[in-house]
Every structure is written in structure tokens, then in C-alpha cells.
Amino acid sequence: MSSEKYEPLTIETLAARLGSVDAICKVVGDDTSKWKIDEVGDGNLNLVYTVSSESGNIIIKQALPYVRLVGDSWPLPLSRSFFEHEVLVRQAKRDPGSVPVIYYFDKEQAIIAMEMLLPHIILRKKLIAGEYINGLAQRLGEFCARNAFRGSDLSLQTADKKSDTAMFQGNLALMAITENLVFTEPYFEAEMNHHTEGLDPIVKILRSDVKMKSEAQKMLMKFTSNTETLCHGDLHSGSVMCTDNETKVIDPEFGFYGPMGFDIGMLISNYLMAYFSQPGHRDSEKLSEYQNWILKVIEETFETFQQEFKKLWNFERTGILFPSSMFEDQGDSSDFALNEMLEYIWQDAVAVCGIEMHRRVLSLAHNADFEEINDTKKRSQLEARNLMMGRELILNNKSIKNASELTSLAKKFNSENYL
Ligand code: SR1
Ligand code: MG
Numbered sequence: 001m002s003s004e005k006y007e008p009l010t011i012e013t014l015a016a017r018l019g020s021v022d023a024i025c026k027v028v029g030d031d032t033s034k035w036k037i038d039e040v041g042d043g044n045l046n047l048v049y050t051v052s053s054e055s056g057n058i059i060i061k062q063a064l065p066y067v068r069l070v071g072d073s074w075p076l077p078l079s080r081s082f083f084e085h086e087v088l089v090r091q092a093k094r095d096p097g098s099v100p101v102i103y104y105f106d107k108e109q110a111i112i113a114m115e116m117l118l119p120h121i122i123l124r125k126k127l128i129a130g131e132y133i134n135g136l137a138q139r140l141g142e143f144c145a146r147n148a149f150r151g152s153d154l155s156l157q158t159a160d161k162k163s164d165t166a167m168f169q170g171n172l173a174l175m176a177i178t179e180n181l182v183f184t185e186p187y188f189e190a191e192m193n194h195h196t197e198g199l200d201p202i203v204k205i206l207r208s209d210v211k212m213k214s215e216a217q218k219m220l221m222k223f224t225s226n227t228e229t230l231c232h233g234d235l236h237s238g239s240v241m242c243t244d245n246e247t248k249v250i251d252p253e254f255g256f257y258g259p260m261g262f263d264i265g266m267l268i269s270n271y272l273m274a275y276f277s278q279p280g281h282r283d284s285e286k287l288s289e290y291q292n293w294i295l296k297v298i299e300e301t302f303e304t305f306q307q308e309f310k311k312l313w314n315f316e317r318t319g320i321l322f323p324s325s326m327f328e329d330q331g332d333s334s335d336f337a338l339n340e341m342l343e344y345i346w347q348d349a350v351a352v353c354g355i356e357m358h359r360r361v362l363s364l365a366h367n368a369d370f371e372e373i374n375d376t377k378k379r380s381q382l383e384a385r386n387l388m389m390g391r392e393l394i395l396n397n398k399s400i401k402n403a404s405e406l407t408s409l410a411k412k413f414n415s416e417n418y419l
Helices: 014-018 022-028 080-094 123-129 136-150 158-168 172-182 200-207 210-225 262-280 284-315 335-362 376-395 403-414
Strands: 036-039 046-052 057-063 071-075 102-106 111-115 229-231 240-242 247-249 256-258
Touching: 014 046, 022 046, 022 057, 022 102, 022 111, 057 080, 080 102, 080 111, 080 136, 080 158, 080 172, 123 240, 123 262, 136 229, 136 247, 136 262, 136 284, 158 256, 172 210, 172 256, 172 335, 200 335, 200 376, 210 335, 210 376, 262 284, 262 335, 262 376, 262 403, 284 335, 284 403, 335 376, 376 403
Parallel strands: none
Antiparallel strands: 036 046, 046 057, 057 111, 102 111, 229 256, 240 247
């Protein structure tokens, strides 16, 4: 395959093109006439095929040379597939079992063949359906902490960290998407923006809030400059797949070296959007119970993050940062530094959280949590709560001290009527 020129796969060509790849045949067999092939990609960027046979199932993900959501007027490099593969390899090492197993990678064709997660379902769909997932907070709290810590100068040898950072700077086209779509475009009338009818008064408040816009841009400066750790880069609820009891993380093609609070901030933001959108998906009988569960997930996720990060700090601090020679070896506790570090991560997470809450309602790529609410009046009212809380988080990222303060705020905003 790799010697051929890049060509997007189709349902018709997939078997002929991949039928001789040993690693794939090991999973689905080499009799391609028995392969059942479907295209299931519902994301914004790539082709995703499922191949199933009596022997097994596999996912074939292939990057397109453009943004699928927009079309070939927006070219996007195939190299994102390379970076996705590189991130998956590191995440599998840093948090074993957290991501799908990779069976095969073809750089030229931008193809990753990986484990089909079955019967897992995209977390966002489960949240919209009002389903409970055991162990969700624990799993993703650990995932974020392990990757934040083990990808940073707290853990890695500095030469390795620096060369990896340099390599990931190559993922600049994907970083540019985040820089524009997430941090900047929500705050002016950018060409591809759209928002629900009726939201204009709220949009006006946000776009004319100089202090808030300045805070958002300060966070962008951290995004571009603070290469603290290897981030997933797009950890929203569409990048997580779950059964009732198991949670896995997918799709790290936006991987980049950035702030340690970035992934967990984006994740919490997506929980908050699930929370605010709930009245559009169920009636009052089950509503508050489910909303409270989402808030509990947020609190437990950050609690787990802290506990896991503390553990790693105490037992795996092998990098150049805060070496034990400066603390424990001299009989000094490093707890003060650790607590300050956790506070710093939390502040960044809160700012990222607020910005993501804005971009999913005002920028190009919205999320199904709100989009699937057909009653636009209701949708705009719920989105208004979400937007106003996002503003509060951006403005006050340094004074919201912990996850329980954040969830109390969510309850407050959830009871307001802005439109
Ligand atoms: C043009 S890509 C839009 C969004 O989809 C991806 O999932 C990322 O979240 C990106 O910002
Ligand atoms: Mg994705």
C-alpha cells in the first residue's frame, strides 16, 4: 500500500487495497469476500470505515486532504494521521488500556487500522440519552493526570521532551484550527460562525467584553507558548467511547505540546454543555437527577486528577522540574510546590473550559448536545446560560478555587433566564 500515491479509500476499493495487509487480515481474515464494510465517520475531518467478518472487527480511519465538514475548499494536511498515531502510541504507554489497540499504520495513505470498540458508544450520545456510566470520572481523571504528568518535564528526560516537542510543532495546521476556531473566532463575526436565532443580545455582551476577550487571548498565548505536556488536543465527549462500565479515549489528531490544564478543561466544558442542554432532552422527572450526576462526574474527575497527579509527583518525579534534590533529599516536603502546581493547572483548565463553552455555540463546529434540540427558542435559552457561565469562568479563572465551586456556579447559571 505505502508505495502507492495517496488515494482516499471507498467502500468499493477498501477490500482490494487492504486485503493483503497481514496485520489487518489477522483480525478480519484474508477472505475479503466475507468482509462487511461500512463508512461510519460522523466527525468533522476524516473517513472512518468499519470492517467486520466472522473472525473479527476493525476500524480503518483515513485522513482526507481537506476538512470533511467544509469540503475541499479547506485543505488540511494528511500528516495529522501521523501525529494521531504518535499520540496514540504515547497514550497507550502512559495510560495502558486507555486507547484502542493499533494494528497497522500507513503514513503515505494516512491510514490507521485499530481496534473496533464494541459495544462502546460515543460518550456525547450517552449523555444526550441520559445514560449513566460507571467509573467514568475515575477513568478520565486518571487518563488526564497520567498523560499530563508523564508527558511533561516532571517525568521525561529533558532531551526526549524537547525533541518530541519539536516534532509535534509540525502538527501546526491542526493547532491553527484550535487557535482560530476555539480561541478567536467566537469573539468576532468570523465568516464560518453561526449561532441560534435569538442569541444576539448575549453574543453582543460577549463580543464587547474587552476584559474577557483579553483573558481568552492570554489563554491562547499559553496554548501556543507553554509546551508543558503532550495534550490530546480535542478531548470533548465525542472523543470518548463508553459501555456502561468501560471508558476509552479516541481521536487525538489535534495532539500538541501545551498547558497541562488543557485537556481536562475541555473535558469539563463538554460535561457542562451536556448539563446545560439536558432540559432539551428530558422532562423534569428525570432531569435534576441526571444533571446532578453530571456535576458529580465533574467533581470526581478533578478529584481523581489531583489524587493521581499527587501520586505520580511523589513516586515518578524523574524529570528536571522540582527535583527531589531540591526538596525531599534535604528533608523538605515538596507539598507546597505540588499544591501550587495543581492550582495553576486548575486555573488554566477553568479558562479553557469557558472558552470551549463559547466556541461550541458561536464558532463553526457546534455540538449535538445543543444542536439536537429542535425547539430553537428553548435551545437559545439553554445556550445563553452556557455562554454566560463561560464568560464567568474566563473572567474569574483565578478566583474559582475548586470543582465544587464550579459546579455550584453551574447550578446558579442553570436557574437563570437570560432571554
Ligand atoms: C474544522 S474542525 C472543527 C472541530 O472538529 C474537531 O473535532 C475539533 O474539535 C475542531 O475544532
Ligand atoms: Mg475528532
